[in-house]
Amino acid sequence: MIKTDVIIVGAGPTGLALAGQLRRYGVEFVIFDQKDGTTPFSKAIGVQARTLEIYEQIGLADKLVAAGAIAEKASFVEGGAIRGTAELAKIGEGLSPYPFLLIVEQGLHEKILDEHLRAEGKEVLWQTTLESFSQTEAGVTAAIRTADGATETIEAKFLVGCDGAKSAVRHGLGLGFAGSTLDRLFYVADAAVDWNFAHDSLYVCLAQNTITAFFPMVGENRFRIVGTFPEGHQADEGEILYEEIEARIKKDVELDLNIHDVKWFSVYRVHSRRVDKFANGRCFVAGDAAHIHTPAGAQGMNTGIQDGYNLAWKLAAVLRGKASLSLLETYDEERSANAKRLLQTTDRAFDFGASDEWFVAFFRTKIFPHIAGFALHFDAVKKLIFPLVSQIGINYRKSSLSAENGFFKVRAGDRMPWFETDGASVYERLKAPKFHLLNFFDGTNRPAAAPENELLDVFEIPLYPALAEIFGASRSFSVLLRPDNYIGLITEDLTGADVAKYLARF
Numbered sequence: 184m185i186k187t188d189v190i191i192v193g194a195g196p197t198g199l200a201l202a203g204q205l206r207r208y209g210v211e212f213v214i215f216d217q218k219d220g221t222t223p224f225s226k227a228i229g230v231q232a233r234t235l236e237i238y239e240q241i242g243l244a245d246k247l248v249a250a251g252a253i254a255e256k257a258s259f260v261e262g263g264a265i266r267g268t269a270e271l272a273k274i275g276e277g278l279s280p281y282p283f284l285l286i287v288e289q290g291l292h293e294k295i296l297d298e299h300l301r302a303e304g305k306e307v308l309w310q311t312t313l314e315s316f317s318q319t320e321a322g323v324t325a326a327i328r329t330a331d332g333a334t335e336t337i338e339a340k341f342l343v344g345c346d347g348a349k350s351a352v353r354h355g356l357g358l359g360f361a362g363s364t365l366d367r368l369f370y371v372a373d374a375a376v377d378w379n380f381a382h383d384s385l386y387v388c389l390a391q392n393t394i395t396a397f398f399p400m401v402g403e404n405r406f407r408i409v410g411t412f413p414e415g416h417q418a419d420e421g422e423i424l425y426e427e428i429e430a431r432i433k434k435d436v437e438l439d440l441n442i443h444d445v446k447w448f449s450v451y452r453v454h455s456r457r458v459d460k461f462a463n464g465r466c467f468v469a470g471d472a473a474h475i476h477t478p479a480g481a482q483g484m485n486t487g488i489q490d491g492y493n494l495a496w497k498l499a500a501v502l503r504g505k506a507s508l509s510l511l512e513t514y515d516e517e518r519s520a521n522a523k524r525l526l527q528t529t530d531r532a533f534d535f536g537a538s539d540e541w542f543v544a545f546f547r548t549k550i551f552p553h554i555a556g557f558a559l560h561f562d563a564v565k566k567l568i569f570p571l572v573s574q575i576g577i578n579y580r581k582s583s584l585s586a587e588n589g590f591f592k593v594r595a596g597d598r599m600p601w602f603e604t605d606g607a608s609v610y611e612r613l614k615a616p617k618f619h620l621l622n623f624f625d626g627t628n629r630p631a632a633a634p635e636n637e638l639l640d641v642f643e644i645p646l647y648p649a650l651a652e653i654f655g656a657s658r659s660f661s662v663l664l665r666p667d668n669y670i671g672l673i674t675e676d677l678t679g680a681d682v683a684k685y686l687a688r689f
């Protein structure tokens with residue numbers, strides 16, 4: 184019998200990243216996976232800025248950036264020629280310390296997460312499968328089959344199913360997973376491509392009823408190629424040979440290219456589904472176990488990592504006796520709303536990319552490639568697109584954990600905006616796994632000193648004009664950040680009463 188606080192089922196990116204967060208909070212857990220190690224496949228390759236901001240807190244961001252490639256540009260190709268190009272390397276400049284899209288193979292990404300865990304003294308139990316589980320009001324019991332074929336029991340306070348799209352945990356909890364399955368078949372191939380284009384750009388090739396993207400990967404001329412077969416293509420996932428994919432690519436992109444050294448390819452059907460609830464009692468689901476959707480925008484893996492980031496601090500607070508069980512209800516509240524938005528956005532993006540309605544196809548092939556690169560030169564467009572794709576724009580404004588007093592541009596529930604103060608990133612001060620009270624001082628009215636509290640770090644920051652502009656504030660104010668650096672409270676009350684009232688919940 185193993186006893187622990189949290190059982191994590193599945194060690195894909197969601198489970199491994201959740202484990203890293205729980206470790207940060209000093210929470211005891213057991214993580215296991217039926218596979219014999221991290222995935223050897225490249226699968227998800229886009230790592231978004233918000234994920235890197237999260238990793239920065241545990242010292243992993245620089246490792247990932249060093250292991251990957253930054254997409255320098257996006258080029259829009261139609262009819263065999265580049266019709267427009269946009270600079271991407273600094274598209275989010277001023278908004279995040281990671282103002283780009285990073286390309287890292289999922290296999291390597293998982294390895295870095297796994298190594299981090301081992302360096303922290305925690306091992307994934309590989310070749311270990313969840314056989315069954317049950318829960319009472321006091322805890323959870325799971326039966327597992329270990330690598331040597333033995334059955335063992337784990338007792339814990341909570342269980343998190345990070346066990347992928349076919350999640351046994353989701354099924355066991357009886358959670359709904361409504362949505363649809365797309366008619367089209369998707370393909371991916373990791374290969375070297377010889378052509379007249381440089382290796383520093385992401386190429387989006389737009390055709391009458393298909394879209395084919397080439398993402399530059401580490402290695403000479405190596406690209407991840409992603410595309411779809413047209414609607415009505417009569418074949419099942421397992422029936423398609425690589426030769427058919429290559430022929431499809433060449434037909435759709437109308438370019439003179441030679442594809443060789445194919446390391447990996449896969450054909451898959453895409454679903455757009457989400458759970459009706461992210462939790463049932465003491466059990467939770469996260470990542471693909473909770474939501475799956477089209478690959479538009481490289482959102483899937485990043486969303487799973489952020490599910491875990493949202494859940495980890497809440498589990499830690501409850502396990503330490505600093506918050507009541509009801510705090511855990513906000514995991515479903517916040518992440519369900521996010522998953523709903525995510526499916527709507529990825530469905531819409533996919534419809535635009537692949538619809539064969541004549542007017543959509545006309546816009547996609549004849550107008551979009553010419554204007555997209557140009558439009559992305561404008562700051563206003565960058566500020567609209569980057570927060571959406573990089574996930575820094577995700578907010579919990581409607582959450583029951585968000586409170587505000589006063590009128591500000593930045594709202595309760597928003598991610599803490601990024602800026603530099605005294606020549607250093609403000610995020611440098613926000614790494615401790617605690618609440619953070621930031622008192623912005625206009626030089627006249629000083630916010631009251633906060634009472635001593637082991638859960639809280641307090642900083643005073645001069646309210647210089649650039650910060651007044653970001654927050655839309657002309658006088659002193661206070662921001663109380665939750666441990667995941669989303670704004671719990673923003674207030675112009677300087678007496679400390681609002682802060683004390685907010686913290687009284689914890």
Ligand SMILES: Cc1cc2nc3c(=O)[nH]c(=O)nc-3n(C[C@H](O)[C@H](O)[C@H](O)COP(=O)(O)OP(=O)(O)OC[C@H]3O[C@@H](n4cnc5c(N)ncnc54)[C@H](O)[C@@H]3O)c2cc1C
Nearest residue numbers: 193195196197216217226227312313346347470471483484
């Ligand atoms: C071909 C392909 C291409 C993709 N491309 C992209 C992309 O470009 N961008 C993107 O964002 N996403 C992409 N994805 C999706 C991305 O890979 C997933 O979103 C991501 O892997 C989800 O991570 P996860 O940890 O939630 O689930 P998974 O990666 O599926 O991990 C779940 C883990 O749980 C384990 N497990 C399952 N059941 C049990 C059990 N009963 N007991 C023990 N262990 C169990 C599994 O072995 C697995 O390791 C792609 C996926 C595929 C298949």
